[in-house]
Amino acid sequence: MNNMLDDVEEILLMGPGPSCIHDSVYDALSRKTLGHMDPYFIHIMDEIKRLLQIVMQTQNKMTIPVSGTGSAGMETCFVNLVERNDPILILINGVFGQRMQEVATRLGADVDSLEFEWGTPVLPDKVAEKLRSKDYKIVAVVHAETSTGVKNPVEKIGEFIRETNALYLVDTVTSLGGIEVATDSWGIDALYSGTQKCLSCPPGLAPVSFSDRALDVILNRQNKIPNWYLDVSMLTKYWEGQTRVYHHTAPINMLYALYQSLLLIAEEGLTEVFQRHYENHKKLVEGLERIGIQMLVAPEYRLPMLNSVVIPEGADDAEVRGRLRQDYKIEIGPGLGPLAGKIWRIGLMGHTAREENVDRVLSALKEILNR
């Protein structure tokens, strides 16, 4: 039979994720599969936890990759912490804030939201005001809103939450490994990420971390977690302790790849990685502005790894992206929701954030748009 994999091309992944993968991560993926209870594999698990703690800047013991994609990480944080009728506040300025609202609502939480215009950040003062009006069990926000390219002021919002009893839940899917995520010093109680953004690992795993305070809430629930697969109290027994208890069969090869991608970040150094993202972002923005393409987001709220640009007048959204993919082997992302047809999303995530890639997408856009 014809094998479709023989015709998989190498595409420069400059969309909202997945991002480009380092060769050593591809190699890691295809190492020999070990059993999920194998003693050597358990050492690798321990090392993954340690490396995740470094990247997440946390001492949280419960810092593990969940066996699903970033959205499974979101589901994990909410389903473990939320019980029916719990008062929850979600801060929304894009698709992923909306998704949090949907996930929490489906779990029967009493969900309030504060909404901000897409393309603008969450305003901490508005949050502080809202927090004075009601006692929330959880306040949740997206750090890097992938749908708009906005960086939300997670540290500042955390200062207000700390004055209440609420748990602080943060989506770091797109931010982790690209900009600072200082879990402990920002007072974050639960966070989740995805492997296919700035960690530059294929999609399939969701790193999560819970503070001891969040774990206390989980271990003292009134009702069992209504999701066996993502039950953190059971996952802990597989990921921690002298004797490991089988829960589900861990995705071994994906975990090899995550190990390798975390090792690359640790070796380069967090500061250096963040700097590389920032420098390439700056270069991209300058280049775009030189050919008359405008950024959606104000400079102080821009994410380095996700650049939302306004589609120039006269340019056909689908046609330009189609030509980039077809003729230049470059993927960029379309707009989502109300921004569909209005913006493109150019990713500079992880291994993608390199000068030669910035040059390549700029020169392709210049040619296609005749600038």
Added chain:
Amino acid sequence: MNNMLDDVEEILLMGPGPSCIHDSVYDALSRKTLGHMDPYFIHIMDEIKRLLQIVMQTQNKMTIPVSGTGSAGMETCFVNLVERNDPILILINGVFGQRMQEVATRLGADVDSLEFEWGTPVLPDKVAEKLRSKDYKIVAVVHAETSTGVKNPVEKIGEFIRETNALYLVDTVTSLGGIEVATDSWGIDALYSGTQKCLSCPPGLAPVSFSDRALDVILNRQNKIPNWYLDVSMLTKYWEGQTRVYHHTAPINMLYALYQSLLLIAEEGLTEVFQRHYENHKKLVEGLERIGIQMLVAPEYRLPMLNSVVIPEGADDAEVRGRLRQDYKIEIGPGLGPLAGKIWRIGLMGHTAREENVDRVLSALKEILNR
């Protein structure tokens, strides 16, 4: 830094999964990552669905791999079909039947169970009797009970269920690709599997399939599915139709691997694959009996891919498994639950089911046990 992946050994995986992986599947894993909305990747998705339909022997349109391991497949089937207080019957004769009960209970179902001794099969007549006593919305059973090595009479049980209005939900995690799973002709409405058993792909994906009848139930629920990540009504929109709707970022490289492993099965032919499992099982059982090791399960209910053997008197469970792993680079599985310390589980799943592997485990056991 020291790279732990450099010391990953090649272990002969003869436990309850993961199983041995074909080189071409390792190669598939490390093909260049494409975007989850990439047009070529969508062609690969279509082909995965077609190949899954072949292996599952079904025309069900909704036949897809879920982005999680086998247990996520279980969660998917239950969370989509079950609403609070729904009457559900679970047939239990091992760990995975118990897990179904736990998953359904956590979702608020009104769960009845029929239990059978571990190591013996579910008895269809008892099921028929139970079905006369109450109207169930769902009846669920494990086809191949991985914890005991018992094959349950799924076809026969289905005949009785067909006389009622109940949906038939079957766990085919360990059976799919090793023995016949005739989804449509056995009247199965929902089934799930895992990639790391007889499909011989690394762990990380859960193929599922839903009949049109099951889909009707899902699309006409009273309440939204309390699990956004595994919502089949949304997954359908990503996996089907002319225009695909983004749901979550699919685990691209794992899907390449699944494609390749399904292709290998299709190329070898289902009948040939089943025969290979059966022949190697026969050879293993004969060899074990020759060295005085007894099978747990009666011949007519034995699974070819999961052989439960009684630990011989005088042999130390952990020590023997430890020596197999350390000195012979072979993994076999321990007993679970009430069978812990009493049985070993020797897997002959997928690519593992080969004569040279049977010879290798037999000669290792012979040496270690001085037989």
